[in-house]
Amino acid sequence: MYRYRQLKMLFLYLLLPFVLTGCWSSKEIEDLGMYTGMAIDIGQPAPVEKEFEMKGAEYSKHNKVMTTIQIVPMKTVRTKDKSNTGTNKPYLNVSGSGDSILEIFRQFSVRLDQPIIGHHLKVIVISSKLLRKQTIEQVTDFVLRDNDIRPSTKVYISQGEAKETLESSERNEVPSFHIAGMYRNQMRTSKVLDSVTLSKLDALMKTKKSFVLQNLVSGGGEIEFSGAGIIKGSSGHWIGNLNQEDAECLAWMTNNGKAGTIKAYDWDNQPLAYEIKSMKSKITPFVNEGKISFKVNLAVEGRLIETWNKNNIPSTNYYAEKTSQIVEEKLTQMIQRLMKKLQSTYKVDVAGFGQRLAIVYPSVWKQVKEDWDETFSRSEVNFTYDIKLTDFGSFTEKE
C-alpha cells in the first residue's frame, strides 16, 4: 500500500515539469521588432530595393504602394566614448513596395533580424497622393483584418510623402509617438481634430459617407497638423484639403471641439484675440415639401484675452457688445468659407448634416442617402450666432 502510494506521488512529481513550461507559443519581447508607426505611400521601389532588384533579388509584384514601418526601440550599439554619440536614432524606418501590404511585411522578414509585430502600432499615415490612385478601403483592408494591430490605431493623411512624417530631427524622439501624442493639444485648439481610429474609420468607410482625416505636413524635421484631408465616401479617394481654419470651424460645427481662439481686427484695425471657453453647436434639419434645409446655431462663450490696441478697451457692456460683434463677423466669415468649400468646391458633407437628418427624418434620409453629397450641396444652410463675451481677462479698466 505504502509502495503504491509512493509510486503515485512519484508519477505526479514527474508530471510537474509539464506545468512549468510556461506559455506554449511565447516569444521573447527582445527578439521582436515592434513597429509603432506605419506610412503608406505611392508605389515606387525604395532606394535599397532598387539596388536589390538590380542584383536580381526580386519577387513578382506591381509597385502600387510603398509601406514604411518604424521599428522601436532600435538596438543602438553603445560606443565606448560617450562624447561621440553620432546620429544614432532610437528608431529604424524600413520601406518596401509592392501590391499587398502583408506581402511587403513578409518581405521585411527577409531583410531584418527580428520578426516584426504589430501589437503596438500607434499611427498610420497615408499619403494623399496615394489615395488619389487607390481607395482607402484597399490600403487599409489588411490593417483592419489583422489580429495584432489594434483598432485603436490612429489614422492620418499626409500632404507630402507619408514616410517623411515618420522622420524627426529631434534625436531622442520617436516620431510615431510624437504624432500619437499630439491629440492632447485638443484642449488648446480645435485645429487638432478628434483622432480617427481604425474602428471609426471602418464604420465611416462602411457607410460610404464622406469624412475627413487630420492632415500632416512635414518640414525641416518637424511635423504639423494642418487642417484635414477630405475622403469622398462614394469613391474612397482623397479629393482635397481643408485648411487649418476650416478644420477648426468644422470641429466647432460638429460639436467636436470647444477650444481655440478667434483672432479679428478691431475698429482701429488692431489685432484682437478672443479665447473660446465654450462652444455649442446645434444643427436642426428642416424638410419642407421635399426641400431639405438646415439651421445651425453656434453658441459661443469666451473672453477678450489679447488686444494690440493702444487705446485700452474699457470693461463695459458696450465694449463687450462691440467686441462680440467683431468676433461674430470674423466667425461668420470663417464658417462661410468652410461652407463654400463643402457645398461648391468639393460637394461633400463631412460635417454630420446627414446624420442629423437621419435622426430627425429617418424616412426622408432613406430616400436621399444614396446621393447625399449631391443633395447636401444643393441644400440651404442658415447660420445663427450667439456670441458672449464673459470677461476681459484679469484687467478691469474704467472708461
Add this chain to the structure above:
Amino acid sequence: MFTRTDDKITTSQAAVFLTNTVLGAGILTMPRSITQEMRTPDSWLTILVGGFIVMLTILLMVKLSQQFPGQTVFQYAGRIAGRLPSLLLCLLLVVYFILVAGFEIRSLAEVTLFFLLEGTPIWAVIIPFIWAGTYLVLGGINSIARVFQIVFPITILVLLVSFGFSLRLFDFNNLRPVLGSGVLPVLHGLKSSVLVYTGSEVVMTLVAFMQHPQQAVKAMIGGIAIPFALYFLTIVFVIGGLSIDSVINSTWPTIDLIRSFEITGFFVERLEFPLMVIWLMQMFCNFCSFFFQASLGISQLFKFSVTPVIYGMVPVIFLAAMVPNSIQDVFALGDAIGSMGLALFLMLPVLLSFIWILRKKGLKQHV
C-alpha cells in the same frame, strides 16, 4: 462522493447557476448577430422584448417543475407524456446540451487562439479545459454552484469596468434614430435576441436541486435578470461605441470595442487582455453547466450511475468541440444550436405544460 439526490443548492446559488449558464461566449458575438438581422440601431429594444419573452417561458418552466418536487425534467417528463415520447424529447435535450457544451468550449478556444495564444494548437487549449471541467462536474451540483459563486462577481466586475472605460468612445448618436425604420426590424431581430438566452432550459432541472423550491420563481427570475441587464448594457455600449456599421462585420464586436481604446497611465493600458482572460472563466462555467446537465440527463434517463457517464461524456464533448472545421462552421453551428434551442425552449415547457393541464384538469388524472 455526494449522493446526488441529497445535493441541494441555496436560492442565491440557483440564481447564479442560471446566470452563468446563460452568460457565455454569446456576449462577445451577440451585438453582431443581432445587428446583422436588424440593420438598425434598435437592437437594445429587441433585447428588452426578447428578454421579457424569455422570462415568461422561464416562469412557465418553474411552475411546471414545482409540480414535481425534487424531480428534474428527465424524470417528470415521463410521468407527463409517457415513457417513449418523453425519452425522445429528453434525448434531444441532452444532445442539445452536448452541442452547446462543445460550442462554448470551441468559441473559447477560437477567441483565445485569435487574440491571445496565436500558434498554440487548438487541442492544447480545449483538452485542459475539458479535464478541469470533468473534475468540477464530478463534484456534483454543489461544487459547481460554489465555483460559479466565486467566478461570477469577478467576471461581472471586469466586464463592467471595461464597459465603463469604453464610455470615452460612446456616442449617443450611434444609437439614434430610435425606431427609424419602424417596428418591423425589432420583430425581425427577435429570433436572434431570444437565441442569446439559450441555456435557460436548465431551469427545468435546477428547480429540483433547490433547497427551498418554493423560492424558485424569485431565484430563476433573478438569475435571468442579470444576463438580461448585461446583454442590454453590452448592446448599448458596443453599438454606442462602434456604431452599427462597424459592428455588423466584426467577428468579435465586444472585444473590438475594448480594443478600440488605450488607457495610457492606467495599470493596464489595454483592457482586452484582462477581459478575455477573466471571461474565459465565465465561458468555463458556462461549459461546465452544460456538461453537468448532459451527464445528469443520460444518467437519469437510463438509470446509470453518474460518474461513468461523466467520464464517458469527455470524448463526446471533445468531438462536439472539434467538429466545426473553421470559424464560419463554428458560427453556423451556433446558429443551428440557436434554432434548436428555440424549438426546445418553447416546445418542451409549453408542450409538457399543455399535456399536463389537459390530463390533470381535462381528464382528471392523477399525474
